[in-house]
Amino acid sequence: MIPVLAMENDFVKGLQPPMASFSAAVTNFSGISPSRTSLYPRHKLFQAQCRPFFLSRSSHFLLLMKDLTLPRRRKTPDTTICASFTDVTSNVALEEKLPPKGETWSVHKFGGTCVGTSQRIKNVAEIIVKDDSERKLVVVSAMSKVTDMMYALIHKAQSRDESYISSLDAVLEKHSATAHDILEGDNLASFLSKLQNDISNLKAMLRAIYIAGHATESFTDFVVGHGELWSAQMLSLVIRKNGIDCKWMDTRDVIIVNPSGSNQVDPDYLESEQRLEKWYSLNPCKVIIATGFIASTPQNIPTTLKRDGSDFSAAIMGALFRARQVTIWTDVDGVYSADPRKVSEAVILKTLSYQEAWEMSYFGANVLHPRTIIPVMRYGIPIMIRNIFNLSAPGTKICHPSVNDHEDIQNLQNYVKGFATIDNLALVNVEGTGMAGVPGTASAIFGAVKDVGANVIMISQASSEHSVCFAVPEKEVKAVAEALQSRFRQALDNGRLSQVAIIPNCSILAAVGQKMASTPGVSASLFNALAKANINVRAIAQGCSEYNITVVVKREDCIKALRAVHSRFYLSRTTISMGIIGPGLIGSTLLDQLRDQASTLKEEFNIDLRVMGILGSKSMLLSDAGIDLAIWRELREERGEAADLEKFVQHVHGNHFIPNTALVDCTADSVIAGYYYEWLRKGIHVVTPNKKANSGPLEQYLRLRALQRQSYTHYFYEATVGAGLPIVSTLRGLLETGDRILQIEGIFSGTLSYIFNNFKDGRAFSEVVAEAKEAGYTEPDPRDDLSGTDVARKVIILARESGLKLELSNIPVESLVPEPLQVCASAQEFMQDLPKFDQDFTKKQEDAENAGEVLRYVGVVDVINRKGVVELRRYKKDHPFAQLSGSDNIIAFTTRRYKDQPMIVRGPGAGAQVTAGGIFSDILRLASYLGAPS
Numbered sequence: 001m002i003p004v005l006a007m008e009n010d011f012v013k014g015l016q017p018p019m020a021s022f023s024a025a026v027t028n029f030s031g032i033s034p035s036r037t038s039l040y041p042r043h044k045l046f047q048a049q050c051r052p053f054f055l056s057r058s059s060h061f062l063l064l065m066k067d068l069t070l071p072r073r074r075k076t077p078d079t080t081i082c083a084s085f086t087d088v089t090s091n092v093a094l095e096e097k098l099p100p101k102g103e104t105w106s107v108h109k110f111g112g113t114c115v116g117t118s119q120r121i122k123n124v125a126e127i128i129v130k131d132d133s134e135r136k137l138v139v140v141s142a143m144s145k146v147t148d149m150m151y152a153l154i155h156k157a158q159s160r161d162e163s164y165i166s167s168l169d170a171v172l173e174k175h176s177a178t179a180h181d182i183l184e185g186d187n188l189a190s191f192l193s194k195l196q197n198d199i200s201n202l203k204a205m206l207r208a209i210y211i212a213g214h215a216t217e218s219f220t221d222f223v224v225g226h227g228e229l230w231s232a233q234m235l236s237l238v239i240r241k242n243g244i245d246c247k248w249m250d251t252r253d254v255i256i257v258n259p260s261g262s263n264q265v266d267p268d269y270l271e272s273e274q275r276l277e278k279w280y281s282l283n284p285c286k287v288i289i290a291t292g293f294i295a296s297t298p299q300n301i302p303t304t305l306k307r308d309g310s311d312f313s314a315a316i317m318g319a320l321f322r323a324r325q326v327t328i329w330t331d332v333d334g335v336y337s338a339d340p341r342k343v344s345e346a347v348i349l350k351t352l353s354y355q356e357a358w359e360m361s362y363f364g365a366n367v368l369h370p371r372t373i374i375p376v377m378r379y380g381i382p383i384m385i386r387n388i389f390n391l392s393a394p395g396t397k398i399c400h401p402s403v404n405d406h407e408d409i410q411n412l413q414n415y416v417k418g419f420a421t422i423d424n425l426a427l428v429n430v431e432g433t434g435m436a437g438v439p440g441t442a443s444a445i446f447g448a449v450k451d452v453g454a455n456v457i458m459i460s461q462a463s464s465e466h467s468v469c470f471a472v473p474e475k476e477v478k479a480v481a482e483a484l485q486s487r488f489r490q491a492l493d494n495g496r497l498s499q500v501a502i503i504p505n506c507s508i509l510a511a512v513g514q515k516m517a518s519t520p521g522v523s524a525s526l527f528n529a530l531a532k533a534n535i536n537v538r539a540i541a542q543g544c545s546e547y548n549i550t551v552v553v554k555r556e557d558c559i560k561a562l563r564a565v566h567s568r569f570y571l572s573r574t575t576i577s578m579g580i581i582g583p584g585l586i587g588s589t590l591l592d593q594l595r596d597q598a599s600t601l602k603e604e605f606n607i608d609l610r611v612m613g614i615l616g617s618k619s620m621l622l623s624d625a626g627i628d629l630a631i632w633r634e635l636r637e638e639r640g641e642a643a644d645l646e647k648f649v650q651h652v653h654g655n656h657f658i659p660n661t662a663l664v665d666c667t668a669d670s671v672i673a674g675y676y677y678e679w680l681r682k683g684i685h686v687v688t689p690n691k692k693a694n695s696g697p698l699e700q701y702l703r704l705r706a707l708q709r710q711s712y713t714h715y716f717y718e719a720t721v722g723a724g725l726p727i728v729s730t731l732r733g734l735l736e737t738g739d740r741i742l743q744i745e746g747i748f749s750g751t752l753s754y755i756f757n758n759f760k761d762g763r764a765f766s767e768v769v770a771e772a773k774e775a776g777y778t779e780p781d782p783r784d785d786l787s788g789t790d791v792a793r794k795v796i797i798l799a800r801e802s803g804l805k806l807e808l809s810n811i812p813v814e815s816l817v818p819e820p821l822q823v824c825a826s827a828q829e830f831m832q833d834l835p836k837f838d839q840d841f842t843k844k845q846e847d848a849e850n851a852g853e854v855l856r857y858v859g860v861v862d863v864i865n866r867k868g869v870v871e872l873r874r875y876k877k878d879h880p881f882a883q884l885s886g887s888d889n890i891i892a893f894t895t896r897r898y899k900d901q902p903m904i905v906r907g908p909g910a911g912a913q914v915t916a917g918g919i920f921s922d923i924l925r926l927a928s929y930l931g932a933p934s
Ligand SMILES: NC(=O)C1=CN([C@@H]2O[C@H](COP(=O)(O)OP(=O)(O)OC[C@H]3O[C@@H](n4cnc5c(N)ncnc54)[C@H](OP(=O)(O)O)[C@@H]3O)[C@@H](O)[C@H]2O)C=CC1
Pocket: 581, 582, 583, 584, 585, 586, 587, 615, 616, 617, 618, 619, 666, 667, 668, 669, 671, 672, 689, 690, 691, 719, 720, 723, 750, 776, 777, 778, 779, 780, 909, 910, 911, 912, 915
């Protein structure tokens, strides 16, 4: 029995060749006789030429027939027609060899890019060969671009473009070159011969299409499916070369589908299963390389699985084999929580439920097409999305959610998996009092929409029933509006409907997640994030499916909205947008420390610090996603712009996607310090080593601290005293736990400590000062250290912290700056002239030395007497203050609890590393206040 399967009726346009000749031609060729004799009785077949154009177990034949009865003036289809047949009669006695029961099969699908080059085909083979733990069915797509090339052949042929011939040569060349790269000997020869044969058949078929000026759907499907046939054969030969028991499968022999609506097909599982059993009985093996994308109709006409066909093939095979797992190999690490081109923080999702994957793909995320999920979902077979170019990435697993997935209510990511958007939409709002309580209104509205063939993407109706609002693609909205105007003309005229309004330029933002909609707080967080980003929501829809909340926003707001909601659910609560002001010695050291520690903080503590801007006195560098701190200096050189404090602050804080902002002031500038109040009021946290704010005018200081206490905005300044030493925090700890400070006495200047620790053995004072400056201990202007001002500032900071209301001017300070140098115009001039006074300092030092004492520059906060003092004192050599070295600070807290023995903190109190470390630990303190784990 030979059913004639593919006589293309529309192609031959009613042409009816005499069956006798037709039949004879077929019989002649293959020794098989057609069963239907009623075909083409009116026409005379002039010439029939049959040859197999693809040989598999089902042989397809190409029949070129010249029909003499066609009127001469008709150019198309001229005198040649085509038909394809499938021989399903050669009923070879089948041994019942089914895919072995009890054996685990896994299904793998490799897309076009995975088999795009010879090397990639080898890589795929390696992945398959390496793991022999289970039997595998491997679905392959055509090599990348080949399917497009094949469609182009059809297009060219039917548009009578002769270049289809050279394009076909290119197809041949591509596959032949690949085969030469990966195959050898008999394998190569047999593949090339099949390839050559296919190409000459295709040439004949394309010629027919060229003549006809038309290609039917099944002809097209037949031609385009060749890419898969060739890639599957090549891959199977490479795998067999590795000694693996491997066969290739033309899935047109196995997967049977029925057309189901526009550009869709439904698999016939029962029939496919039977065909698989038959196929396997003839081809038992451990590894099957199957063609993706192509299938047959129940009448054995070649067809395709349409869009995303190879994924669908894999899913169908997964279901037919009851596979342990279906792995879709692609070129991305998995499914992202949002489009990574729009949201740089998008993350790869570890798991998705089938429904979530479904929803995400509906909204355009690069996930499996919903229909590819259905076959495997039925059997609960997990789908893995893996990156063939990054085998270390675990990928995304699509499966039934585990019961534990929803236990952790705190972790909102369990509820909202991802976000997706659809652009170019318009909202239609049908409004009027006449709609309420009138059955059939919705039906009339959507009936009118259906009549113009528009696709309704989202619907929302308030329970007051006064308006129905829905979204349609922008390009369809005009027709929809006209249809509604016409359908409701009367209602609009008599006022039952007040308007049919169109809101153009809209986008949909969808949040997708299992149980999201039924979990308290999730939608609140979503809308809160949108509100914070100042995004107006035009319409809302939440299906009862609970997997999706959809909002409509203005198109220009869409990416901003997407980023805002994504950050809300995916960024750590301790993501901080930071602006570093003053990339001098301390600021640049801090940036380098941040660079070195950022990934550890993110991975281990979930603290995500993003430097969004660096501001110097002349130039600044801004970034939207965070400056690459490995190259911040180069970037500043290349892309720096003129410094603008207002723009800088707006940039760092104006980013709605990052929940927290911190400005880190590493200048010594009192003007910058003057902004702290305003920043704190805006909710910007401030961290600084700059002493100017806390030692400035008392009133300003008190205002600042009062604001800090009232708000949840934080202000940290540990490095202002003792650099990285825990001085401010120690004092706070004492005070907050109810201790009473009596006195704080210490060496507060790293510079002066260094100078007096090293000013001995006949060394010149000026030389040691230069050393301290060089070591980075001094203030930007070293006179601030030598004058005692810097120490006085520290004394004031601690005094105020202890509750004393003192001004800087209340602290008597013994300056070490020689009187004549107090008027020097610059720090440089001061350093130049300082040697002139070396003798005076040497004298002081020798006097102390002769008395068995050392010079130490100390500061004292006398809390009992509510005063402070800064002076050069002499201490016996066995005094703790005499034991210091380097830039050591030493601070003794005498308190009610530490009265007999003061609490002492000692260690290096100046220098770039320790100071930047102190600022860094303030930043981390801020992160922990914001909720970072301890
Ligand atoms: N050195 C130390 O051991 C310690 C220092 N500190 C404090 O750290 C701070 C920084 O000191 P250090 O790094 O040594 O000083 P530097 O002079 O090396 O750096 C100061 C930086 O601030 C920048 N700057 C100054 N004014 C402004 C402004 N208005 N806007 C933007 N940027 C400005 C400067 O920019 P530009 O270069 O363009 O002029 C420079 O980059 C000081 O407040 C100091 O008291 C605290 C504890 C210890």
